[in-house]
Amino acid sequence: MxxxxxxxxxxxxxxxxxxxxxxxxxxxxxxTKRRVTEAIEQLNYVPNDVARSLFKGRSKMIALFVPDITxxxxxxxxxxxxxxxxxxxxxxxxxxxxxxxxxESAYLNALQQKSADGxxxxxxxxxxxxxxxxxxxxxxxxxxxxxxxSSVTVNNYSGSRQAVQHLKSIGCKRIAHISGPEHTDNAxxxxxGYLDEVMYEDWFNSNYIAVGEYNFDTAREAAIExxxxxxxxxxxxxxxxxxxxxxxxxxxxxxxxxxxxxxxIGFDGISIGKTLTxxxxxxxxxxxxxxxxxxDMVITQIENGAPAITSEELPVQLMERQSSRRxx
Amino acid sequence: MxxxxxxxxxxxxxxxxxxxxxxxxxxxxxxTKRRVTEAIEQLNYVPNDVARSLFKGRSKMIALFVPDITxxxxxxxxxxxxxxxxxxxxxxxxxxxxxxxxxESAYLNALQQKSADGxxxxxxxxxxxxxxxxxxxxxxxxxxxxxxxSSVTVNNYSGSRQAVQHLKSIGCKRIAHISGPEHTDNAxxxxxGYLDEVMYEDWFNSNYIAVGEYNFDTAREAAIExxxxxxxxxxxxxxxxxxxxxxxxxxxxxxxxxxxxxxxIGFDGISIGKTLTxxxxxxxxxxxxxxxxxxDMVITQIENGAPAITSEELPVQLMERQSSRRxx
DNA sequence: AACATGTGTGTAACGGGTTACAGATACATC
DNA sequence: GATGTATCTGTAACCCGTTACACACATGTT
Numbered sequence: 018m019x020x021x022x023x024x025x026x027x028x029x030x031x032x033x034x035x036x037x038x039x040x041x042x043x044x045x046x047x048x049t050k051r052r053v054t055e056a057i058e059q060l061n062y063v064p065n066d067v068a069r070s071l072f073k074g075r076s077k078m079i080a081l082f083v084p085d086i087t088x089x090x091x092x093x094x095x096x097x098x099x100x101x102x103x104x105x106x107x108x109x110x111x112x113x114x115x116x117x118x119x120x121e122s123a124y125l126n127a128l129q130q131k132s133a134d135g136x137x138x139x140x141x142x143x144x145x146x147x148x149x150x151x152x153x154x155x156x157x158x159x160x161x162x163x164x165x166x167s168s169v170t171v172n173n174y175s176g177s178r179q180a181v182q183h184l185k186s187i188g189c190k191r192i193a194h195i196s197g198p199e200h201t202d203n204a205x206x207x208x209x210g211y212l213d214e215v216m217y218e219d220w221f222n223s224n225y226i227a228v229g230e231y232n233f234d235t236a237r238e239a240a241i242e243x244x245x246x247x248x249x250x251x252x253x254x255x256x257x258x259x260x261x262x263x264x265x266x267x268x269x270x271x272x273x274x275x276x277x278x279x280x281x282i283g284f285d286g287i288s289i290g291k292t293l294t295x296x297x298x299x300x301x302x303x304x305x306x307x308x309x310x311x312x313d314m315v316i317t318q319i320e321n322g323a324p325a326i327t328s329e330e331l332p333v334q335l336m337e338r339q340s341s342r343r344x345x
Numbered sequence: 346m347x348x349x350x351x352x353x354x355x356x357x358x359x360x361x362x363x364x365x366x367x368x369x370x371x372x373x374x375x376x377t378k379r380r381v382t383e384a385i386e387q388l389n390y391v392p393n394d395v396a397r398s399l400f401k402g403r404s405k406m407i408a409l410f411v412p413d414i415t416x417x418x419x420x421x422x423x424x425x426x427x428x429x430x431x432x433x434x435x436x437x438x439x440x441x442x443x444x445x446x447x448x449e450s451a452y453l454n455a456l457q458q459k460s461a462d463g464x465x466x467x468x469x470x471x472x473x474x475x476x477x478x479x480x481x482x483x484x485x486x487x488x489x490x491x492x493x494x495s496s497v498t499v500n501n502y503s504g505s506r507q508a509v510q511h512l513k514s515i516g517c518k519r520i521a522h523i524s525g526p527e528h529t530d531n532a533x534x535x536x537x538g539y540l541d542e543v544m545y546e547d548w549f550n551s552n553y554i555a556v557g558e559y560n561f562d563t564a565r566e567a568a569i570e571x572x573x574x575x576x577x578x579x580x581x582x583x584x585x586x587x588x589x590x591x592x593x594x595x596x597x598x599x600x601x602x603x604x605x606x607x608x609x610i611g612f613d614g615i616s617i618g619k620t621l622t623x624x625x626x627x628x629x630x631x632x633x634x635x636x637x638x639x640x641d642m643v644i645t646q647i648e649n650g651a652p653a654i655t656s657e658e659l660p661v662q663l664m665e666r667q668s669s670r671r672x673x
Numbered sequence: 674a675a676c677a678t679g680t681g682t683g684t685a686a687c688g689g690g691t692t693a694c695a696g697a698t699a700c701a702t703c
Numbered sequence: 704g705a706t707g708t709a710t711c712t713g714t715a716a717c718c719c720g721t722t723a724c725a726c727a728c729a730t731g732t733t
Contacts, residue, residue: 020688020689020690021689021690021691022689022690030712030713031712031713031714032689032690032691032713033691033692033712033713033714033715034711034712034713035690036690036691036692037691037692037711037712039690040691042692043692043710043711043712044709044710044711044712045710045711045712046710046711046712049711049712063454063458064458064689064690065399065458065460065688065689065690066455066458066459066460066690067395067398067399067404067458067459067460067688067689067690068399068688068689068690068691068718069689069690069691070395070690070718071393071395071396071399071688071689071690071718071719071720072689072690072691072692072717072718073690073691073718074718076395076459078459085424086414086420086423086424086427087420087421087424087616089417089420089617091420092414092415092417092419092420093415095414095439096413096414096415096441099414099439099440099441108438108455108456108459109438109439109440110436110437110438110439111423111427111437111438111439112427112437113424113427126391127394127436128436129391130391130392130393130394130395131394131395131404131436132393132394132395233616233619233620259620262620263620265622266620266622269622288415288561289417289617289620291561292561292587292590292591292594292617292621293620293621293622294593294594294597294621294622348718348719348720349719349720349721350719350720358682358683359682359683359684360683360719360720360721361682361683361684361685361721361722362681362682362683363720364720364721364722365681365682365721365722367720368721370722371681371682371722372679372680372681372682373680373681373682374680374681374682377681377682392719392720393718393719393720394720395718395719395720396688396718396719396720396721397719397720397721398688398720399687399688399689399690399718399719399720400687400688400719400720400721400722401688401720401721402688
């Protein structure tokens, strides 16, 4: 591979001049510039990013931390972050943290050594101290980790109320909630939204709440138990779409017809909702925009160094599909 | 951040000695080593990866190219590659190529500039010439791109025959195939397996073959048309699970009961198969192992420089679920 | 005594860019 | 004619590790 020195020699100038041509800064005579450009062309020269990074202390690289890319919510998010990164000429690195603080900080260290310029993270576990140690821009997404970090989220609380309101509006009289994990702030917010919507209903009772992880299996288990214990339940608000799929499966296993006997609504708007039978009614998050917005914020901060902590909250939207229908 | 020079000064040795301690090579007196280690500890020193990369021309970084991470087959693959990369102390970079040769080579260039050490790629489009240009280890996965590159795949042909045999064995008399895209070698192999299994059946007719993309929507469309035109079809082999989901959805839309009227089998074994109603019978690929194996091959090649081109073919396995059942 | 081998450490060049600084020239201004 | 300013270019230091090479000393060999 050709180096800047090869180019300099061929164009009969110093490396400084070549560098000036490449980076379009400082004065360069038009004729000189032509010669340099030609030499670059001829040698097929491309500047070495590593050398550049070393000098600048920056790498044009941002990383996304997600709990597990295997969860279909995250690929779409990743896609957005990657697209924006590319658009703005950054390299994109994906890291699965498994919600494990040890893995998280291992990644953080490894990437700092590589001069990563910024991070977009989905994390429930990162500590304020760790945040202090990072001296590059960082934006939290989907979940808020602490108040000393910028974030892009949706209004989980009001989205959750909307979801329950939808079930009420189609005539559900007994609405249960299969909640996500208690240590995750968005699950707590959704639970709170549900509670504030049903707490004062005379039919409400705490058996209508079950807790699972944000996945299919635990939700299915929880739903089977709940629906067996409370056969009067005619509406379920699932903590997210994956859990909604679990509820649909549980309903089928118990012979409960959806939406005739039971309406189900999820949260997220991931694409598997459309593949299910019946298709899943859900509160759609603008997942791609969330990721794009977060990536944009990080890169803008990298380049302009705007340090203010900002919190964006995007809207969710009801998407009615087959799993919920007005009762006769 | 502390540099090796700071450590050298504090321990009162040269940077060479510090480097020798860090890398455990060359001779270092035990007492000296102790002092250096202490200084490293005290300063919280971590070697700068970028400087290291610059000197060595290697970055301890591998990349995975996938058509689209949003397709649920790939996250699992990505997960495997990432895990192995981490285990062996490599950084993992994910790239979505959208099957676009332009994006592919843009990524290839960008990553070469960053001294990426190796690539795992899923691609139908990369050319032999491009392969020539890459002078780092590279392994193709899922699809074979050319004969000048190592690969890890499954036996698509025999897996496909097994799938059709399964439908026959449960009593299907008219078996259709919704095939994946014609420019993708694994789709072609699966189609060939299907053909070799049904071609000489007296019922066979070419209307039983439809072509789509490897996604839900096109398969759904294709299946609706096919099932409407050929109501006698009682078994469908879908090109992959996502397409299988499309077929199930189409069947539901047409009021065909699965598995009573129609049995459906997919290919891949991705997790959404379990979330569908009915759950989807499929030929399970060892996706994680494929990714792990490929990552392992790449890294081993990076470190030992074994240049021989090898092709691994892993087995697929029938997983019977609710979408297929023996006819009475 | 002469030489080989093993141990221990430092100096300095190197990888491939970037840029502060200095020097040179051209032109404008007073 | 002196001074100022814009244009153009090169030298060399710098980013931060790694390692070839040189040198010193200890021990073993013949």
